Amino acid sequence: MAKEKNIMEKIAHANQSVTKGIDPKDVKHWAKIYIMGKVYEVPADLTIMQAMEYAGYRFIHSCGCRAGFCGACSTIYRMKGEYKLQTAMACQTRVECGMYLVQLPFSPAEKPIYSVTKEPYEGNSFLKYFPEIARCVSCNTCTKACPQDLEVMDYVQAALRGDFQRVAELSFDCIQCGMCALRCPAEIVQYNVSQFGRVMYGRNGFPENKALKKVVKATEKGEYKKDFKNLLGLNMKQSKEAYKKQQATKAKFLKGGKK
Amino acid sequence: MSKKIIEITDEGNAFLEKVNELSGQVVTLCDQCGTCSGCCPMAEEMDITPSQINRMVQLGQVEVLDLEAIWLCASCFTCTVRCPRGLDPSKICESLRQMTLRKAIDYMDIRDISEKEMRRLPQIAIVSAFRKFTG
Amino acid sequence: MKKIPYYPGCTLKTTGKNFEDSAIATAKVLGLKLLEIDRWNCCGTVTSLTQDDLIHHIASVRNFIRVQEMNERGEVDDYRLLTLCSMCYNTLKSVSNVMQERPDDLDKINNFMDREEDYKGGVTVVHLLELIREMGFDEIKSKVKKSLGKLKVSPYYGCTLLRPKEVALDDPEVPTIMEDLLNAIGVDVIDSPKKSMCCGSYQTVRNPKTVVRLGYEIIESARKRGAEALVTSCPLCAFNLDDRQKEIKLEHPDFERMPVFYFTQLTALAFGLKKDVNNFDLNFTDPRPLLKKKKI
Numbered sequence: 081m082a083k084e085k086n087i088m089e090k091i092a093h094a095n096q097s098v099t100k101g102i103d104p105k106d107v108k109h110w111a112k113i114y115i116m117g118k119v120y121e122v123p124a125d126l127t128i129m130q131a132m133e134y135a136g137y138r139f140i141h142s143c144g145c146r147a148g149f150c151g152a153c154s155t156i157y158r159m160k161g162e163y164k165l166q167t168a169m170a171c172q173t174r175v176e177c178g179m180y181l182v183q184l185p186f187s188p189a190e191k192p193i194y195s196v197t198k199e200p201y202e203g204n205s206f207l208k209y210f211p212e213i214a215r216c217v218s219c220n221t222c223t224k225a226c227p228q229d230l231e232v233m234d235y236v237q238a239a240l241r242g243d244f245q246r247v248a249e250l251s252f253d254c255i256q257c258g259m260c261a262l263r264c265p266a267e268i269v270q271y272n273v274s275q276f277g278r279v280m281y282g283r284n285g286f287p288e289n290k291a292l293k294k295v296v297k298a299t300e301k302g303e304y305k306k307d308f309k310n311l312l313g314l315n316m317k318q319s320k321e322a323y324k325k326q327q328a329t330k331a332k333f334l335k336g337g338k339k
Numbered sequence: 340m341s342k343k344i345i346e347i348t349d350e351g352n353a354f355l356e357k358v359n360e361l362s363g364q365v366v367t368l369c370d371q372c373g374t375c376s377g378c379c380p381m382a383e384e385m386d387i388t389p390s391q392i393n394r395m396v397q398l399g400q401v402e403v404l405d406l407e408a409i410w411l412c413a414s415c416f417t418c419t420v421r422c423p424r425g426l427d428p429s430k431i432c433e434s435l436r437q438m439t440l441r442k443a444i445d446y447m448d449i450r451d452i453s454e455k456e457m458r459r460l461p462q463i464a465i466v467s468a469f470r471k472f473t474g
Numbered sequence: 475m476k477k478i479p480y481y482p483g484c485t486l487k488t489t490g491k492n493f494e495d496s497a498i499a500t501a502k503v504l505g506l507k508l509l510e511i512d513r514w515n516c517c518g519t520v521t522s523l524t525q526d527d528l529i530h531h532i533a534s535v536r537n538f539i540r541v542q543e544m545n546e547r548g549e550v551d552d553y554r555l556l557t558l559c560s561m562c563y564n565t566l567k568s569v570s571n572v573m574q575e576r577p578d579d580l581d582k583i584n585n586f587m588d589r590e591e592d593y594k595g596g597v598t599v600v601h602l603l604e605l606i607r608e609m610g611f612d613e614i615k616s617k618v619k620k621s622l623g624k625l626k627v628s629p630y631y632g633c634t635l636l637r638p639k640e641v642a643l644d645d646p647e648v649p650t651i652m653e654d655l656l657n658a659i660g661v662d663v664i665d666s667p668k669k670s671m672c673c674g675s676y677q678t679v680r681n682p683k684t685v686v687r688l689g690y691e692i693i694e695s696a697r698k699r700g701a702e703a704l705v706t707s708c709p710l711c712a713f714n715l716d717d718r719q720k721e722i723k724l725e726h727p728d729f730e731r732m733p734v735f736y737f738t739q740l741t742a743l744a745f746g747l748k749k750d751v752n753n754f755d756l757n758f759t760d761p762r763p764l765l766k767k768k769k770i
Contacts (some may be wrong), residue, residue: 417671460679462488
């Protein structure tokens with residue numbers, strides 16, 4: 081395909097090589113990668129996940145949403161000639177020449193049971209459920225391992241001093257892939273710590289949004305029932321148009337205009 | 340009282356060398372004056388006193404690792420400032436603890452602390468205890 | 475106002491909030507603005523004492539890098555790192571010394587922390603008490619607005635301010651720095667022979683019984699000489715001597731509670747600062763009845 085329009089099309093095109101098969105003549109660039117030590121030649125525009133499927137692997141685990149949200153496809157790899165151990169989400173990272181890689185299907189960790197409604201909102205709650213955070217040596221390995229580029233060590237430190245807000249804000253983009261927990265020398269399960277921080281902050285610390293409360297109340301009353309019914313009745317063309325209209329209104333609103 | 344001759348085995352010597360290396364101290368310098376045992380605030384609870392710990396290390400007696408005394412040291416450094424031979428017994432104790440901890444054997448299970456205590460204890464207590472008692 | 479980098483430590487943000495608030499207010503009176511270093515992490519609270527254990531020094535070195543960055547940006551007037559908590563002081567100062575003495579180990583740590591700027595060494599650690607001594611106790615005397623004359627207190631140094639020698643802020647065997655400060659604010663200072671005996675420190679987690687024994691000895695020794703309260707600068711000593719009085723009472727039924735102050739709470743009182751900086755609610759044994767009795 082000579083003319084490539086946008087990223088979505090690129091991905092769809094790359095996917096074809098996996099789902100339908102592709103004539104090797106059509107592939108311009110090849111990458112040599114090592115999956116669990118065995119060498120494979122794969123089209124260079126594939127993601128790690130697609131490359132593995134191209135190579136003949138079938139995922140019954142280590143694969144979920146394929147869109148970078150679920151955190152199931154953790155991969156660790158080293159580049160040829162480098163000492164650094166790197167991490168990636170297999171569905172979000174393109175293969176590169178000389179990657180030595182393996183999938184990590186699961187990070188073994190027990191999540192403590194707590195009641196968000198009954199748990200008091202006080203600093204030492206973190207230590208009660210996750211005493212191991214006191215073993216943190218500030219080595220920063222977790223931050224380096226995070227494929228989401230979060231400041232993991234910083235939020236573990238914030239948890240140690242009971243700062244719910246900082247934990248929630250720093251860990252907001254966590255997808256719970258478990259890389260931090262697998263690399264931690266202090267055996268902390270960081271993603272469970274941050275989840276506790278977020279739910280507790282969400283319930284007790286986050287400032288109440290009055291507009292949201294109003295809309296929830298209106299929804300419960302059934303004010304939007306008609307709109308929903310309309311929306312569900314639209315055909316493809318109509319719904320595309322409705323979406324465009326909504327986006328235009330949103331853009332106008334964000335610019336400062338009124339709806 | 341009958342006298343007993345204690346032989347220092349090769350294994351014992353290697354143990355002494357290891358403690359010297361980890362602590363950066365020359366344990367054989369200890370002349371058993373007992374100052375450390377006299378000023379140690381924890382000696383009352385210990386099964387053997389700090390100077391006896393030094394003696395056991397000097398004789399290469401690995402059994403010292405199984406004693407409670409090395410874990411009762413609170414790293415208060417009273418012995419450090421008072422030792423007339425310039426030794427640092429707190430460093431000797433720490434290396435003995437480390438020898439066990441580095442085999443992935445912890446002195447305490449961190450889940451043993453009750454919920455109530457966990458809420459009360461200040462962070463510095465918990466962090467320091469975990470650093471000293473878990474590996 | 476002179477700005478100085480300030481490392482609070484975890485406990486001062488939770489159970490030791492009364493210490494932090496009163497110290498910041500006290501420092502303000504003395505013309506010092508404590509600039510909290512950003513992104514600080516727990517210092518580790520105890521230094522690792524084995525020669526090859528470098529990973530436990532990293533936490534402190536990381537904080538020094540923050541101070542170094544602050545100094546390079548020119549945000550502060552004093553390039554030293556100020557601490558309040560005795561344990562943080564001891565740990566940070568020990569690590570600072572170790573890094574100064576063993577440049578090879580510093581290199582190793584710098585190589586390990588590949589995402590940080592290199593620590594170049596040279597950050598010195600200073601305790602608020604030392605800064606006060608530098609200013610001179612007469613300076614303190616001139617700021618006193620309220621007489622605390624009738625209050626009989628005994629200073630309790632604990633271990634980490636005085637030992638080992640390399641980090642001590644005063645003579646390890648005959649310290650006077652706290653007495654000098656307390657005299658300057660006009661408190662009746664009671665000397666106690668157990669003022670630098672260990673309170674049991676982190677053994678409070680595993681062996682609270684030992685801590686109860688030591689706490690009882692320390693408090694009773696001061697009481698015998700007429701003290702009505704103890705003064706400390708360490709939140710862990712404060713916990714062991716104050717909160718653990720509950721357990722002491724169980725062991726010794728005729729034991730009477732004795733309040734434990736942070737030294738900055740007394741300076742804040744003497745300087746006539748707002749009462750809320752002292753947060754007496756966080757002192758386990760409420761000192762307010764005693765203060766009321768003494769009409770302070």
